[in-house]
Amino acid sequence: MPGLTIGDVIPDLLVDTTHGPIQLHEFIGDGWAVMFSHPGDFTPVCTTELGKMALYAEEFEKRGVKLLGFSCEDVASHVEWIKDIEAYTPGCNVKYPIVADPNRGVIRQLNMVDPDQKDSSGEELPSRALHVVGPDKRIKLSILYPATTGRNMDEVLRAVDSLQMTAKYKVATPVNWKLGEKVVISPSIPNQDADKMFPQGYETVKLPSKKEYLRFTQIRSRL
Known part of the structure; x- marks a missing residue:
């Protein structure tokens, strides 16, 4: 089992x-x-x-x-x-x-x-x-x-912050992310929906593939 x-x-x-x-x-x-x-x-x-x-x-x-x-x-x-x-x-x-x-x-x-x-x-x-x-x-x-x-207890705490952040918003946390830093918007969310869901705005990274899947936004989260 x-x-x-x-x-x-x-x-x-x-x-x-x-x-x-x-x-x-x-x-x-x-x-x-x-x-x-x-x-x-x-x-x-x-x-x-x-x-x-x-x-x-x-x-x-x-x-x-x-x-x-x-x-x-x-x-x-x-x-x-x-x-x-x-x-x-x-x-x-x-x-x-x-x-x-x-x-x-x-x-x-x-x-x-x-x-x-x-x-x-x-x-x-x-x-x-x-x-x-x-x-x-x-x-x-x-x-x-x-x-x-x-x-590493810093990593355990960081992981908890990520889990709680991503449970609340349609985002994911990038490599080495820490609370207060920019997060990435889920690829499943089209730009027109992202515009409404993230009124604070977001940045789309220009990549060789021309695919707009790497989008960063800032979410202010207080403990």
């Missing part, structure tokens, strides 16, 4: 966390969520990641995004690990919940299992996976890294 991927509705699981039991769909509510898994507690890359995510929590909150971490140890282990996370990253406060999944049942259903990595007892380990989930409870973006490569 294929794993959970972009466009799929996440299962409405009841999970145990450092904040008590959480029903996933209720947790997301009418907003967005970033769900991110880690190979294990008290591991070096994961410790750096969770601290940095905590530092970025306010930025995600401004965007209506909730954070939810996943690791395969129990709640008691998570609570102790948080002390190390906060000690390593000065100024961070891990306020987001971390799911306990010692039986690996949750990560299997969320397609967050690393097929090649096992712990000392032969159990599956979580991959370094991340899902951005929209208000409709569908996965809008997935990022998968190997255990040896830590994620």
Whole structure:
């Protein structure tokens, strides 16, 4: 059976966390969520990641995004690990919940299992996976890294900005785009419709093909 991927509705699981039991769909509510898994507690890359995510929590909150971490140890282990996370990253406060999944049942259903990595007892380990989930409870973006490569939280935030921008307007975001920069108008929109939809105007790039598909416009978006 294929794993959970972009466009799929996440299962409405009841999970145990450092904040008590959480029903996933209720947790997301009418907003967005970033769900991110880690190979294990008290591991070096994961410790750096969770601290940095905590530092970025306010930025995600401004965007209506909730954070939810996943690791395969129990709640008691998570609570102790948080002390190390906060000690390593000065100024961070891990306020987001971390799911306990010692039986690996949750990560299997969320397609967050690393097929090649096992712990000392032969159990599956979580991959370094991340899902951005929209208000409709569908996965809008997935990022998968190997255990040896830590994620870039600036990129996660940038991706969320892009997803929210393109969900609201008929646009796409070009390479290396950041919030506040110009976006491109969808090729499916003819010029006569674009004139009405984007009264602020747009610029059509002249290309050798003579095709007018690369059109940039500026959308002022406030958090």
